[in-house]
């Protein structure tokens with residue numbers, strides 16, 4: 001016999017438990033939507049409906065590679081500040097940069113650690129106080145005077161790259177996808193500067209160990225984990241943590257890089273222990289020589305994290321800027337011709353040697369070429385990403401509305417550099433001439449966000465600029481470029497906040513060197 005009471009209990013435990021849970025989840029969702037949309041302190045800021053109620057909106061757009069275009073379109077519709085997650089405001093007016101990226105601003109949970117290894121590097125440190133202490137130790141090696149000492153290392157790799165291009169493509173007339181070759185030279189320059197040895201991209205003429213591809217493949221997950229940072233932080237407290245943290249044993253691009261880094265660091269320490277005169281001026285040696293206020297060397301794990309950061313932050317980004325410059329010139333033939341006339345005139349005058357010119361000579365004698373580089377990093381910043389900070393006490397006034405302390409706030413260089421008020425109605429066009437007006441150029445430089453802003457600005461900026469002024473210049477002087485018409489067209493993609501080109505098919509032929517005029 002079945003007891004009616006027992007039947008009721010079993011019905012409750014199964015169906016009702018599911019119903020109760022379902023109702024709870026539904027009510028939580030409705031509560032979250034209503035609260036974030038109508039009662040949250042940021043509800044006074046305009047923005048996309050789904051963005052204002054869930055982080056999944058931005059995560060979805062990041063994953064679909066539509067984030068930049070979508071957010072840009074919303075700033076055009078709603079004005080200089082929009083809400084793109086329940087707790088994150090995006091500002092598109094560059095004159096607000098000093099207020100957002102001030103010296104006491106902390107980085108948010110967006111900079112979740114793990115994707116680049118367990119130990120935090122300078123880039124991931126969130127507290128402005130901790131960051132200031134570490135940056136003091138690390139900034140010396142990146143100083144302009146130290147970068148000047150590395151100029152020869154950069155030149156050696158650029159020369160090796162041109163030699164390889166001569167043999168492989170200029171002599172044969174074979175078309176090739178320049179997007180890869182721009183990154184090959186960038187990686188070998190950075191690894192030469194970072195560890196005193198090129199990885200070997202140029203020599204092998206291929207993506208060694210699938211490193212570049214592996215890095216690009218990891219970007220969507222990297223962007224996703226950052227955008228869903230409260231969830232990521234929680235996952236890191238569970239057993240799943242081990243899947244989030246990159247390790248040298250991993251069979252990924254980051255794993256390959258970590259192993260390469262560890263080998264070179266071990267080798268350097270061995271040489272030092274054997275009393276060899278290392279004679280290196282690379283970043284690794286300057287990190288090894290760095291001392292804290294009480295005379296201690298950097299912890300080994302921290303040193304490793306900083307060296308890895310050099311590769312991760314410095315190679316792909318610089319390669320992308322080189323790609324964008326070539327793309328912009330190939331699609332703006334008048335600009336290209338004007339730039340070449342300037343370069344050839346300087347060569348004829350004898351102020352540019354046929355070998356790779358010194359950085360200062362380029363700045364002094366090639367204002368239009370320099371303007372082309374600057375315009376490229378304005379219009380095509382290699383990291384068209386969000387860089388969120390917490391608003392500190394007592395909050396911030398934004399165009400008549402108030403955001404309390406603790407709000408996440410960000411700019412995006414791609415969007416800020418398209419601001420009409422600062423750059424004019426042609427802000428979305430490639431027009432290097434805008435940089436030739438000294439007064440305006442001063443203002444543009446003040447609000448340039450390509451390398452970040454304020455106390456967390458890119459430490460490798462001088463290295464990147466030196467490389468970008470030298471490598472492309474010698475490439476343009478050496479070759480006539482033609483777009484290969486029988487191949488797919490060039491495409492710019494943004495994955496997880498990092499941009500790069502694909503399918504930049506070109507052919508190159510050698511230009512006779514322009515000799516100085518003898519009078």
Ligand code: HEM
Nearest residue numbers: 122123310313314317318382387451452456458459460464
């Ligand atoms: C065109 C090339 C480059 C671009 C566009 C770029 C961009 C950036 C940006 C936007 C940041 C700041 C991110 C933030 O606020 O969270 C940054 C930080 C950093 N970059 Fe670069 N970077 C480039 C090249 C390099 C190179 C060549 C190196 C090293 C050799 C480097 C090393 C660093 C380091 C160490 C930081 C962290 C600075 C800190 O937090 O104090 N970058 N970079």
